[in-house]
Amino acid sequence: MLGQLAAVQPLVIGLLLAWSSYGKLHGPHVAAKARRTALSDLVGDRYAAPAYRAVGGIELAIAIALLLPPLWLVEALAAVALAAGFVGYVIYARVVVPESSCGCMGSAATPVRWRGIARAGVLLAAALAALTADIGWWSVQPMSIALVVVEAMVFVGLSAELDRYWLMPLRRLRVRLTHPLAGTASYEVPLAATQQQLLRSTAYQSVNPFLRSDIRDHWDEGDWRFVSYTAAYGERPATAVFAVPRLRYEPDEVRVAIVDESSGETLYRPATPLALVD
């Protein structure tokens, strides 16, 4: 069994490296991608793209060697060296540039997290196991291919950039079945809705130049929601107060007054729209 396990490792590693190299060598934005990885700190911005491509080339070479006969120990040694390099690199990236993407498996930019480090560790373990293989993967029992599938699933599970293919659909399904925020619907009108309506009203537009502050206070009374702002009427400090229909969207019915709070005088109030009869 252990012999079979060791024998399939070159297949697993080979496929993985081939996929990883594809993302580094192919695509229109390889250079931009390279600069977002920790490589740019390691070798400098100028050399990030060539270094990124070189790693892809090495990966591809090792992948081809591992996948094709004959079985050479040196292939496994090269895979161990590369995997050890990855482990060192993701730990470096985590410590030195924690917000950078690791760039190790191709395209999507995901910052290095514990999953990235675990994935590099699993790859190293697989490469070490491959060292002990004494038969080629092409001569294993058909049953052992199941091991390849399981290992591939482990790699997929540890790859944050692949979440959108399996984890997101699962979460979406869960949310569709029982939406955790289903209870948020209520008859309460959020202040954001009042503010939207206010900003779109002619009342607001007519006094906007007098406003000095953002919303200072708000309160509800009957069908109205009142919103007040600090204002200046000429040189006179004042307060602008708006009455906004609370439960309806009728920006034309918004009313405004500018008030001198110290004297209690209303300094300005436009003619009331016809629709409003108290």
Next chain:
Amino acid sequence: MAGVNGEVSWFCCGNSWGPCGSAGTGACGTCHSGKFQHAWPNTSDACYSITRPDRCGVTAMSRRTCGFRHSTTNLCNGARVVTSIADCGPQTDLFCGERACCGGTCASNRIIDLTPAAFSAIASLNAGLIPCSVNVG
């Protein structure tokens, strides 16, 4: 360039606090939340390949580089601000077809992002997203 109508929002730059703690100084290296600046979706090929306003059918976004001046007018109150390009953005194609209206005037698609200093000069920061008209400043 004729004026382009669209939506304007704001973004932070220059390392400050919270999720803006590592925002950096933008594609031009000069961006700062306290300055009168903006992000423009077509500052370079690399920038355009990310923002892709053409995917929303917006093709009037000319190539403009760092320091170029645009004026942004808030269609809700007429307030206007002139700023210079300091970054690439917003990612227009993520919000294709989104619409904001004021009175009878509506505007679709995100075409510009202002710094907090510039946005707060024409609208409330918590309003977040408003219809605007953008012109060469």
Next chain:
Amino acid sequence: MTGTIGRRTLLTSAVLGTSATLVGATAMGSLAPETAFAARAQLPEPGQPDPNFAEGRVVSRDGSVVMASGSDGRLHRIQLTGGTSVWKLRPTTVDQVLVGDGLYARGVLMPGGLLAAESVWVNIVNLKVHITAIGKNVLYLDHNGQKVVGHVVPGTSAAVYNGTAAISDLSMLKVGKHAQVIGAWRPDTNEVDLATIYAAA
């Protein structure tokens, strides 16, 4: 002083027209809005800092004067007054500006370098995100590869779907979709309370 209740009563009756003391309505012609705009402080040159704006972390507070350390290294002295509007997840009072908070302030720069604040937005964030998961009263967000936890605050959090009117119903949010979030950052946990979420339905 009659306080908040008295103020609100006065303002309510003024705007609904139930109070009799109307003085200046006809004087409106002499106070054209354009004049009011022109009287405002000059805006700065494009690309330059706005002297009438401040941003940074609150490092100390002495009564109504707040010291904020700007991200460009400048130290701002900000004067809060009874007329200053304060947003911290929702409109609130000036005493809610605390040491450790981050803020944006707009006002008028006084001689001597004190910024008389007219509007202050505390801990406000504007994030373009992916919704990576939804839980009970919480959204898990990805902001440029950075994980952000967003808390639903009943009665305050609202969603705007496709640019329509804001509603409290967040059940149309979908996992894996883009959204824009206006929220209030919590300095102690680095999480965010959700104010408004702009999303496609």
